[in-house]
Amino acid sequence: MTNLAEKLKILTDAAKYDVSCSSSGSNRKNNINGLGNTSVSGICHSWSDDGRCISLLKILMTNNCIYDCDYCINRFTNDIKREIFSVDEIVNLTINFYKRNYIEGLFLSSGIYKSPDYTMELLISIAKKLREIEKFNGYIHMKAIPGSSKELIHELGKYIDRVSVNIELPSEKSLKLYAPQKKYSNILKPMNIIKDKIIEIADDKKFFRNTPNFINAGQTTQMIIGAGKETDYEIIKKSENLYNSLNMKRVYYSAFVPVSSSKLLATIKEPPLRREHRIYQADFLLRFYNYKSYEILNDNNPNFDMNLDPKANWALNNFHLFPIEINKASYYELLRIPGLGPTSAKRIVSYRNLSNLTYDNLKKIGVVLKRAKYFITVNGEYRGLKNENNTRVREMLSISDRSNIQQLSYLS
Numbered sequence: 001m002t003n004l005a006e007k008l009k010i011l012t013d014a015a016k017y018d019v020s021c022s023s024s025g026s027n028r029k030n031n032i033n034g035l036g037n038t039s040v041s042g043i044c045h046s047w048s049d050d051g052r053c054i055s056l057l058k059i060l061m062t063n064n065c066i067y068d069c070d071y072c073i074n075r076f077t078n079d080i081k082r083e084i085f086s087v088d089e090i091v092n093l094t095i096n097f098y099k100r101n102y103i104e105g106l107f108l109s110s111g112i113y114k115s116p117d118y119t120m121e122l123l124i125s126i127a128k129k130l131r132e133i134e135k136f137n138g139y140i141h142m143k144a145i146p147g148s149s150k151e152l153i154h155e156l157g158k159y160i161d162r163v164s165v166n167i168e169l170p171s172e173k174s175l176k177l178y179a180p181q182k183k184y185s186n187i188l189k190p191m192n193i194i195k196d197k198i199i200e201i202a203d204d205k206k207f208f209r210n211t212p213n214f215i216n217a218g219q220t221t222q223m224i225i226g227a228g229k230e231t232d233y234e235i236i237k238k239s240e241n242l243y244n245s246l247n248m249k250r251v252y253y254s255a256f257v258p259v260s261s262s263k264l265l266a267t268i269k270e271p272p273l274r275r276e277h278r279i280y281q282a283d284f285l286l287r288f289y290n291y292k293s294y295e296i297l298n299d300n301n302p303n304f305d306m307n308l309d310p311k312a313n314w315a316l317n318n319f320h321l322f323p324i325e326i327n328k329a330s331y332y333e334l335l336r337i338p339g340l341g342p343t344s345a346k347r348i349v350s351y352r353n354l355s356n357l358t359y360d361n362l363k364k365i366g367v368v369l370k371r372a373k374y375f376i377t378v379n380g381e382y383r384g385l386k387n388e389n390n391t392r393v394r395e396m397l398s399i400s401d402r403s404n405i406q407q408l409s410y411l412s
């Protein structure tokens with residue numbers, strides 16, 4: 001019989017491919033009868049050796065799975081050691097680690113054990129015991145298992161802060177090829193059930209103070225990059241749709257990591273980490289910069305330039321819109337300037353309420369002009385390249401982008 005430490009090693013390692021974890025979004029304080037809170041930083045984070053953010057107690061309940069997804073190390077035809085935690089083992093680990101200050105929450109995923117409903121019932125037992133018996137008040141993020149019933153999803157949602165249903169592959173075509181036992185409708189259905197219930201509970205809370213909580217920190221999902229044949233444009237369109245139609249809090253992206261004995265994906269040797277990075281950049285443009293997917297890429301130009309970030313690429317393709325006068329641009333126009341983020345744009349807008357900005361003022365309020373200088377004037381003065389044209393600026397920005405990328409430890 002495997003001892004607990006060995007089980008922990010196997011099921012922690014098996015969980016590292018799931019990147020849809022983050023403790024943001026939940027803000028519950030401890031109470032007098034409780035243990036823990038979510039308001040400090042939720043789950044403790046660490047960095048895996050390939051650079052992904054992982055929590056200290058990020059585990060699978062089991063790596064047993066009845067499915068055979070070609071991209072997954074836990075698929076049933078893969079010859080690996082299988083383990084399963086009991087409900088009490090996970091509850092005790094969480095409480096003991098929490099009390100020792102090792103963790104601030106639990107991120108629990110699982111293979112599909114026996115059936116989707118059976119797996120969900122075990123996950124619910126863990127969440128319920130933590131909350132009701134142990135009075136654990138820390139952050140809990142769990143998977144909802146595609147194919148499980150609406151009632152079980154509603155039940156799980158009563159105890160946890162965040163849930164994810166992983167979409168894994170960006171199109172139905174890829175899902176059929178690499179995960180033939182899964183159905184796209186079975187993945188979208190729980191996402192819709194969760195979205196509808198979150199809206200219903202939010203409405204009830206306006207009228208009834210004692211409305212029980214339901215997944216306060218919302219839902220997230222994960223997409224694997226580079227397993228299917230989808231273009232970058234198809235991927236970001238899918239994410240845009242998930243944000244708009246399902247109120248998704250985050251879409252996480254995971255460069256496909258080649259796993260042993262994959263049948264259909266054996267030719268892929270390296271995870272496409274740089275591509276993953278570009279997709280994350282585009283995701284930020286969708287969520288925080290007011291871009292639409294069709295502005296970032298399109299059918300004629302469906303993949304990212306690996307030498308240039310998507311925002312700079314958009315600006316160079318629309319070079320006729322620049323330079324923008326810093327003292328007149330709206331907040332959203334400022335956000336379109338390469339090198340300026342929401343923090344700098346907000347500072348500019350608020351400083352302009354007091355006085356006209358100069359280049360010196362911009363420096364003083366912390367605006368970095370290394371990239372922005374090619375795209376702005378300040379009181380009519382331009383400090384970019386003389387006789388500027390977008391080819392020359394593209395070269396300059398590509399050089400600066402390469403040095404930024406080299407600083408990212410997870411990119412080779």
Ligand code: SF4
Pocket residue numbers: 065066067068069072073074075076110111112179
């Ligand atoms: S259902 Fe999940 S755990 Fe099971 S093989 Fe597919 S991806 Fe892996």
